[in-house]
Amino acid sequence: MNINELLIYGRKYLLETQIENIPLKVRLLLEHVLHMNKFDLVINHTQEIPNEKIEEYKKGLEKLKNNTPIQYITNNQEFMKLNFYVDENVLIPQPDTEILVEEVLKYANIAHKSKTPPIKILDLCTGSGAIAVSLAKYIDNCEITATDISNKALQIAKLNAEKNQVHKKINFIESNMFENIHTKDFDIIVSNPPYIETNTIYTLDAEVQKEPKIALDGGIDGLDFYKIIINTGYIYLKNSGKLFMEIGYNQKDKIFKLIADSNLFINTNCIRDLNGNNRVITCEKK
Secondary structure, eight states: BBBBHHHHHHHHHHSSOOOHHHHHHHHHHHHHHOOOOHHHHTTTTTTOOHHHHHHHHHHHHHHHHOOOOOOHHHHHHETTTTOOOOOSSSOOOHHHHHHHHHHHHHHHHHHSSSSSOOOOEEESTHHHHHHHHHHHHOOOOEEEEEEEEEHHHHHHHHHEEEEEEETTGEEEEOTTTTTTOOOOOEEEEEOOOOBBBBGGGSSSOOOTGSSSSTTTTTOOOOHHHHHHHHHHHHHHHHEEEEEEEOOOTTTTHHHHHHHHHHEEEEEEEEEEOTTSSSEEEEEEEE
């Protein structure tokens, strides 16, 4: 079979499934198997492919059919114009989270123009390290602490820091939220914590359910981690330090209330994503 025939075969193989973006995923899979980019596939569309590569491609199609995310098959996801290794031990970084990173970057570049001292950032629930690595890449003078309860996730985050050449700017700590954090003078705390209601997880898309439950489950009301971040994070911020949190589209009012009830923060604000959904909440330590 040649490249063009394999692309047609893959689309037909997945045609009866509920998978979205089948042509794109089939192409990405074949690019991965053949170590080619999309232009290579077009230019070499009549090239015959060895049997062992065809078998590898078919195994990948079977995984797609079983709702394995394409990112877990290719072990790659682009985020903030950087490439990240991902597997089933971490959430797949999503474009919506780029809104969170961009808000931190805006604040860091405006409020901390001085070259000294470095801006100190704590990234809670770092997962693949997408947030910490991106901030380290785009903020010249910073010290970042990135934490996760999962040692496997931390190993992936460290790999991504090395892959993107920012490992010297990030200190990775295995910690259940603030448990093993001993520094209490951060300029910024940023987090994309688990925020899906426990009973809602099983109604999510089949591909999302392949992602680690520990990184999705925010408790009965989805607010478990926000309560910790708001009520304990205050202690770890400098005076006028700022908190940045990604939220679910329907959680703004509940989290605004948590912040107001804590009486620990001022200047609470909500930023929408490109689809118009509430996505990021920021507030400042009193």
